[in-house]
Amino acid sequence: DIISAISAALADGPLQGKHILVTSGPTHEPIDPVRYIANRSSGAQGTAIARALAGLGAEVTFVTGPADVPPPDGVHVVRVQTAAEMLAAVQAAKPADAAIFAAAVADWRVANAGTSKIKKTATGLPQLAFAENPDILATISQMGAGRPALVVGFAAETDDVIAHASAKRLRKGCDWIVANDVSPATGIMGGSENAVTLITEAGAESWPRMTKDAVAAQLAQRIAQEIA
Amino acid sequence: DIISAISAALADGPLQGKHILVTSGPTHEPIDPVRYIANRSSGAQGTAIARALAGLGAEVTFVTGPADVPPPDGVHVVRVQTAAEMLAAVQAAKPADAAIFAAAVADWRVANAGTSKIKKTATGLPQLAFAENPDILATISQMGAGRPALVVGFAAETDDVIAHASAKRLRKGCDWIVANDVSPATGIMGGSENAVTLITEAGAESWPRMTKDAVAAQLAQRIAQEIA
Numbered sequence: 001d002i003i004s005a006i007s008a009a010l011a012d013g014p015l016q017g018k019h020i021l022v023t024s025g026p027t028h029e030p031i032d033p034v035r036y037i038a039n040r041s042s043g044a045q046g047t048a049i050a051r052a053l054a055g056l057g058a059e060v061t062f063v064t065g066p067a068d069v070p071p072p073d074g075v076h077v078v079r080v081q082t083a084a085e086m087l088a089a090v091q092a093a094k095p096a097d098a099a100i101f102a103a104a105v106a107d108w109r110v111a112n113a114g115t116s117k118i119k120k121t122a123t124g125l126p127q128l129a130f131a132e133n134p135d136i137l138a139t140i141s142q143m144g145a146g147r148p149a150l151v152v153g154f155a156a157e158t159d160d161v162i163a164h165a166s167a168k169r170l171r172k173g174c175d176w177i178v179a180n181d182v183s184p185a186t187g188i189m190g191g192s193e194n195a196v197t198l199i200t201e202a203g204a205e206s207w208p209r210m211t212k213d214a215v216a217a218q219l220a221q222r223i224a225q226e227i228a
Numbered sequence: 229d230i231i232s233a234i235s236a237a238l239a240d241g242p243l244q245g246k247h248i249l250v251t252s253g254p255t256h257e258p259i260d261p262v263r264y265i266a267n268r269s270s271g272a273q274g275t276a277i278a279r280a281l282a283g284l285g286a287e288v289t290f291v292t293g294p295a296d297v298p299p300p301d302g303v304h305v306v307r308v309q310t311a312a313e314m315l316a317a318v319q320a321a322k323p324a325d326a327a328i329f330a331a332a333v334a335d336w337r338v339a340n341a342g343t344s345k346i347k348k349t350a351t352g353l354p355q356l357a358f359a360e361n362p363d364i365l366a367t368i369s370q371m372g373a374g375r376p377a378l379v380v381g382f383a384a385e386t387d388d389v390i391a392h393a394s395a396k397r398l399r400k401g402c403d404w405i406v407a408n409d410v411s412p413a414t415g416i417m418g419g420s421e422n423a424v425t426l427i428t429e430a431g432a433e434s435w436p437r438m439t440k441d442a443v444a445a446q447l448a449q450r451i452a453q454e455i456a
Contacts, residue, residue, distance in 0.1 A: 033410065034267050034386075035266070035268075036267070041262075108354060116386045117385065130356075131353070
């Protein structure tokens with residue numbers, strides 16, 4: 001809304017003068033002109049983080065897949081569909097002081113995606129070949145010269161959350177991982193609350209369950225402490 | 229809205245006393261707890277048809293996948309996610325005087341859908357096995373005793389529209405097929421207009437491009453002529 005856009009523009013916060021890149025939402029990977037592979041990310045957490053960072057005075061570039069929630073005001077919005085488009089948008093938005101990769105990017109795409117609708121075959125079943133998508137988090141974490149001072153990844157896990165997420169931090173080369181348990185029983189996927197563990201070089205720090213807005217506010221404060 | 233709900237309830241139209249089943253929207257077929265296969269159906273055409281039929285006095289059961297547009301007022305709404313759930317809802321809603329299958333039902337589902345998130349394998353690529361979904365249109369078209377007097381299928385094609393759709397009518401055993409060209413260049417998928425060909429025993433009848441509401445009104449009139 002107008003109020004938040006104005007407050008963001010006027011914000012004399014700790015992140016003023018900083019450019020922060022935030023990705024959010026799902027990606028959609030086409031199978032053919034009518035079918036695609038998607039994931040259940042609503043974009044709610046990434047949107048809240050972008051809003052919180054703008055509220056602390058940051059200039060935010062918000063690269064978003066087809067999310068359920070509208071993007072926040074007061075940020076520069078770049079809309080994409082696929083992982084490949086998201087990487088291209090991230091590359092184009094650099095340089096940045098920090099990059100927060102909250103999007104749920106598809107790990108793979110359909111390599112033989114068709115320009116015509118797939119017809120049923122004799123067996124009735126499709127033959128889909130998959131190809132690995134670009135790894136946006138690893139690409140930016142390991143880019144060398146011009147790397148953002150702080151790179152934050154997300155890990156949505158359904159089991160063994162801290163072990164999987166700690167391994168992911170080392171494998172990708174990012175600074176922090178925000179990990180959470182998206183098992184259906186938690187109700188977090190698509191819900192308004194989140195229960196995250198922040199994994200840094202210093203270890204794992206589990207935050208209490210709170211609203212996604214509160215998680216965003218706390219994470220934005222930590223980012224400000226780190227780079228401001 | 230309230231006005232249309234009241235007018236539907238008061239409608240003294242040609243379809244009063246008739247129960248019509250309408251399916252609409254996409255289906256979502258899970259891959260694992262966070263990923264799914266979807267299709268680009270917005271549900272706009274099925275929703276418009278249900279509204280038009282209710283406006284002619286029909287009692288409408290509206291079985292809808294996760295569509296972009298809200299269901300019409302004045303109909304009985306049943307929400308589903310997968311093709312299997314849609315068939316179960318259709319079976320539960322019988323008997324009906326007519327059944328209009330406007331949903332874009334996935335032809336197949338992931339047979340090895342996981343309850344944990346798929347992790348990257350050594351090759352980095354998933355091994356998905358597919359299974360054929362129930363064919364709702366064929367099941368109802370060929371049910372024998374208790375079959376709706378009029379069964380209408382839809383065919384969203386990207387090439388050779390009339391030939392593919394005419395063959396589909398014979399293969400499924402339905403009475404009519406509403407066929408259209410959903411090639412990206414037409415802008416029909418997700419747009420407000422449609423250009424359909426009505427395929428009956430008598431042949432193929434191409435309607436001019438018009439709004440989805442106008443297609444729905446014309447189709448509802450034809451249905452009323454057929455079964456009222």
